[in-house]
């Protein structure tokens with residue numbers, strides 16, 4: 074059916090709707106979807122106050138509903154369905170969340186709150202793709218979209234993997250001024266009882282409503298339009314040539330800025346193009362086609378290779394980064410934090426930028442999951458509020474700024490670095506970098522802000538990955554602004570911590586200090602880890618240092634530490650965790666600053682080689698692997 078090409082993508086799959094809502098069943102079956110209904114047993118009792126926004130609550134509830142069904146079916150049948158859809162509709166009056174009334178009095182309280190006012194209806198939706206490892210194999214995990222496709226392991230029984238794509242839709246509804254008599258008449262009709270907010274807009278409740286802004290079906294219980302867009306996003310990853318324009322009703326893509334002409338003509342909807350160009354059943358390499366392609370390949374019937382989605386995303390990755398950097402540089406997230414949601418034209422006015430281009434930037438940011446776009450305008454998503462606003466406690470602005478101003482340029486010289494060979498790779502990348510850094514205080518500060526913002530995320534995990542209370546003193550080599558030192562001093566009340574870093578860094582570190590009692594036990598010592606004698610300490614710490622250096626430098630550093638460290642002393646190394654332990658990788662890549670991380674085993678061997686014993690490994694948060702070794706007697 075022409076209208077439902079994306080729905081058709083689910084046609085050959087076992088699809089389950091994890092909902093007892095007759096409205097959701099009707100909306101989806103009217104759209105041509107074939108599915109089984111398995112109502113979720115998940116109790117809608119998440120702690121509302123722990124969610125920053127009402128929609129975050131709805132999305133999480135939708136996800137838990139779907140995961141509960143996926144897990145239960147997997148355990149029962151030993152075969153989970155391919156796709157489980159969960160949804161949760163709530164009514165929000167400001168921060169207050171209204172669900173289904175428990176009795177008539179409750180319905181009355183809810184309807185009275187809504188009476189004569191505007192409120193929001195949010196439906197959170199989770200699309201859970203289940204992949205049983207023995208069928209699809211570990212290599213089949215697909216990472217599709219730039220925003221909401223979030224692969225997660227679901228620990229149901231160790232064999233069921235799930236990938237959850239989640240989103241929400243908001244609709245604004247205004248109630249007329251209603252008399253008590255009318256409210257009670259409505260309540261006595263029985264209609265409110267199984268409906269969020271105590272009304273059903275699709276039936277008698279429609280008479281209470283003055284206006285609706287947004288998707289009507291979203292109020293009824295399922296945002297079909299957004300759902301189809303999400304399916305299109307998942308199943309029809311856009312081809313570069315399809316993506317020239319971002320339109321309000323299409324799925325924006327980072328290619329938008331590729332066409333720098335000002336003409337508004339010639340836009341194409343990626344969903345539409347995908348339909349025409351790649352909508353055939355057997356073309357894509359996406360997950361819906363994967364088992365069939367595999368079968369067909371085994372039977373020799375399929376000669377076309379899988380669609381290289383991941384590769385195309387990789388080719389576009391730099392555009393997404395540049396969009397993020399540009400938005401940070403323009404202070405877009407700061408403006409939206411203070412004054413959002415705003416329409417594009419108002420954002421442009423506040424930033425003194427070109428209105429057309431600003432709208433494109435905003436749309437792409439929305440596609441990347443950095444902004445939310447509603448009829449009220451653009452606003453920050455949670456992740457943007459948390460990490461992209463300049464003065465936030467967890468701001469990563471410093472990192473974005475440094476990557477844009479500096480790392481970006483370094484990587485444009487990658488070809489040169491690689492052509493000049495392994496020994497000069499560092500020369501081409503690193504020496505230039507160092508030279509520029511030493512030339513400019515501002516660049517040093519930029520670097521420090523970047524490191525500071527990243528270390529803030531991980532310092533606590535690193536400090537607590539092992540019990541370090543047996544050490545009386547520690548020296549953080551290349552400790553930069555002292556953020557890890559601070560965490561160590563806080564965690565271990567006896568510990569004296571030295572931060573050892575280049576003089577131009579220690580000189581500027583004062584600007585990053587927050588005061589507090591633990592500062593008394595922290596001192597900054599200027600010096601070069603490769604040249605100067607290392608301060609004495611029971612424990613040496615290297616946090617995100619080794620990965621930046623080629624093997625010769627790394628061994629030099631470890632051997633210097635090994636000589637300074639007394640028997641019984643320790644070395645704590647924290648580095649980016651490698652995803653797959655023992656995976657082989659090019660040694661040359663490591664010398665590039667975005668090189669492949671070493672595995673935990675490689676770190677263990679490095680420490681052992683330099684005289685450390687009892688080497689233990691732990692994970693620190695999502696990002697880092699931490700290794701602790703004890704210096705053996707020489």
Ligand SMILES: Cc1cn([C@@H]2O[C@H](COP(=O)(O)OP(=O)(O)OP(=O)(O)O)[C@@H](O)[C@H]2O)c(=O)[nH]c1=O
Nearest residue numbers: 092093094096161162268269272273274292293294
């Ligand atoms: C505002 C409004 C809501 N609803 C229904 O309210 C229920 C919300 O509750 P839920 O918890 O999201 O779903 P459920 O019905 O408990 O089902 P389940 O998915 O199994 O939790 C859903 O039914 C919706 O249609 C309407 O039918 N019309 C409206 O105008």
